[in-house]
Amino acid sequence: xxxxxxxxxxxxxxxxxxxxxxxxxxxRALTTALRHTFGLxxxxxxxxxxxxxxxxxxxxxxxxxxVPATEENFARYLEVYLSALPAELSNPQACxxxxxxEVLSATAGHPALAQGVLxxxxxxxxxxxxxxxxxxxHFPFGAFGDDSEHRNELGPHALRRARExxxxxxxADRVWIIGDTAHDIACARAFGARVLAVAxxxxxxxxxxxxxxxxLLPDLTDTAAxxxxxxx
Numbered sequence: 001x002x003x004x005x006x007x008x009x010x011x012x013x014x015x016x017x018x019x020x021x022x023x024x025x026x027x028r029a030l031t032t033a034l035r036h037t038f039g040l041x042x043x044x045x046x047x048x049x050x051x052x053x054x055x056x057x058x059x060x061x062x063x064x065x066x067v068p069a070t071e072e073n074f075a076r077y078l079e080v081y082l083s084a085l086p087a088e089l090s091n092p093q094a095c096x097x098x099x100x101x102e103v104l105s106a107t108a109g110h111p112a113l114a115q116g117v118l119x120x121x122x123x124x125x126x127x128x129x130x131x132x133x134x135x136x137x138h139f140p141f142g143a144f145g146d147d148s149e150h151r152n153e154l155g156p157h158a159l160r161r162a163r164e165x166x167x168x169x170x171x172a173d174r175v176w177i178i179g180d181t182a183h184d185i186a187c188a189r190a191f192g193a194r195v196l197a198v199a200x201x202x203x204x205x206x207x208x209x210x211x212x213x214x215x216l217l218p219d220l221t222d223t224a225a226x227x228x229x230x231x232x
Contacts, residue, residue: 006111010170011230012118012158012193013139014179015126017050017201019100020133023093025085026125030061032088033080038073040065050202051183053120053145053154054078082124089132096133097200099221104138106223112231114166117142118158118177118187120151141165151183155191176214176230185211196229 013019016026027044034040047060058077062069107113116139119126123144130136143158155175163169172192177184180201185208188195197213198220199205208216215229 007114007166007168008112008170008174009114009231010159010162010175011107011113011115012142012155012175012177013115014051014177014181014184015117015119015121015129017180018097018178018184018198019104019135020096020129021094021201022089022129023091023095025088025091025094025129029081029084029088030057032084033077034061034065036084037077037080038065038067040067048202051120051151051179051181053149053151054081054122054125055145055149056120056151059149078122082122082128085125085128086132089129094132096135098219099223099226100135102223103220103226104135106227107230108138110227110231114162114170115139116158116162116165117144118154118179119143120145122146151187152190155187155193159191178230180208182208182211185213188213196226 016022031044042065044061047057049057058074059069067073107115117126121144123146126144127136141161143154147154147157159170175193176196177188177193178196180198181203185195185197194214196215197208198217199208200219205218217225220226
């Protein structure tokens with residue numbers, strides 16, 4: 001645990017569509033895992049992954065292909081998916097989104113800001129995706145898809161780990177979720193946090209505006225504008 005009493009604002013970053021895009025790596029790894037684990041082939045294009053947890057996604061895949069949703073099947077499928085993911089990330093469309101590296105450098109150096117992730121990815125998947133781009137070390141804690149199947153239940157897990165890491169409580173009105181979907185906005189509302197929405201994923205600027213985030217930006221390319229929001 002760090003003794004960092006100056007940390008007064010907590011940033012919780014979504015991963016897919018906010019920090020990075022993976023060029024379809026997750027979907028391809030899930031398709032590969034479906035074949036290798038259950039001998040099934042088929043498209044996953046009709047399942048909307050955005051803003052969902054890994055376990056929620058797996059449950060929808062099981063429903064589509066009539067696979068029993070047992071704990072054993074969840075564990076087997078997830079293990080093969082995680083094994084297939086690194087190779088799938090090595091594609092030319094997988095990249096860090098514009099402005100992200102600059103923003104993370106600025107927030108990491110800010111004396112009042114603490115930051116972690118809040119993501120539907122299980123922890124191993126989050127680490128694999130972020131480490132592939134050299135971003136994992138920015139985030140010493142977080143909440144993950146391992147913690148709950150339901151994204152709206154992840155906030156308290158992130159707050160507990162922030163408290164354990166920094167030795168301080170963060171007031172709800174000093175917690176920001178940064179994400180690209182309506183699910184990120186709903187998750188923030190579920191535990192009283194604020195939300196900065198960015199239109200870099202599957203939702204347009206106007207669609208996100210309709211969900212009334214506390215702040216909305218087209219992307220993260222203007223580091224100064226991002227910091228004004230998050231430190232205001």
